[in-house]
Amino acid sequence: MADQAGDGRVTGEGLVLREWTEADLPAMVELFDNPEVARWTPLASPFDLVAAARYLDAGHADTRRLHLAITTDGRQPLGEVLLSLDHRSIGLAITPTSRGEGLAVRALDLITTYAHETLAFPRVIAEIEPGNTASQLVAHRAGYRPAAEEPQLLTSRGREIVVVIWEHLAAASGQDGPMAETGVRLVGDGLVLREWREGDLPAMVELFDDPAVAYWTPLVTPFDERAAKAYLEVAQADNGRIQLAITTDGGRPMGEVLLMPETLSAGYAVGSQYRGQGLAARAVNLITAYAHDVAGMPRVMLEIEAENEASNSVARRAGYRLTEVEPRWVTEKGRKLALYTWEHLA
Structure with missing residues (x-):
């Protein structure tokens, strides 16, 4: 819920959105x-004090x-949120220094709620370039979805850009059921890919504290509850990465799929107990389609060791092809290994 104070502040989600003042000029430059x-x-x-x-x-x-300046206490600005009253659009x-703390999603949630409940806007939009995957992820986590209209061609600082319209409808704010869940949620091919949550910690340990996962991935080993909590914090951060639990119904996690734009x-x-059901190939298919169709990524890559035949098979079934790029040599957990590049083109 968004509360508006008499001084024009909008509060909620642990944030205080307030008007900029002259004392904020140095913070504006930093931002x-x-x-x-x-x-x-x-x-x-460049954006200096004059600008x-x-x-x-x-x-x-x-x-x-x-x-409005984004703050946690009404003082130090950590960002800015804008709302156009004519176009009913946000930015x-x-x-x-404040990224990765969930501020963007909370600020977007807050100003969107204010637009729906206080200004009675039935629809709020965000205009996002296809390559701006960090903003797309923030929008998705705040409950925005790509609208049906065609992308628009705009001119910004003398260059032409294409933007995709993302929308948030007032009706979606009060409804129950799966569509009420914010965040990235991909459904298809008998799967529901959803974001990790606190209640998944025991399942994370069960899935990732496994010899095969320890050998073929960079995840820490042993993978205990402490490791799971640290991993959840990373998964929920505004770091531009998408980390989704693989489920068949939105409930019990059976694995994970990641996208690193x-x-x-x-x-x-x-x-291990869920292998042999085609979950990996189906999940990779879903996240790859999202990468191409929503995130605007023309190419998605997998890096796999030649000896990891199970993952090579998943890549082939998901439509990836092995490239002729030289392998990338890395050292993980004291083991030197060569990662070969597989790619999927839009």
């Missing part, structure tokens, strides 16, 4: 003078858009 912000937003680059002052003045003069940015790569593991 916006960043390569990722320059790449994905129309803000000036910050202009941005602050423009924000105060713009009565049709909310420019946000998080400081590099920053390296255009995927990975997977299936518990």
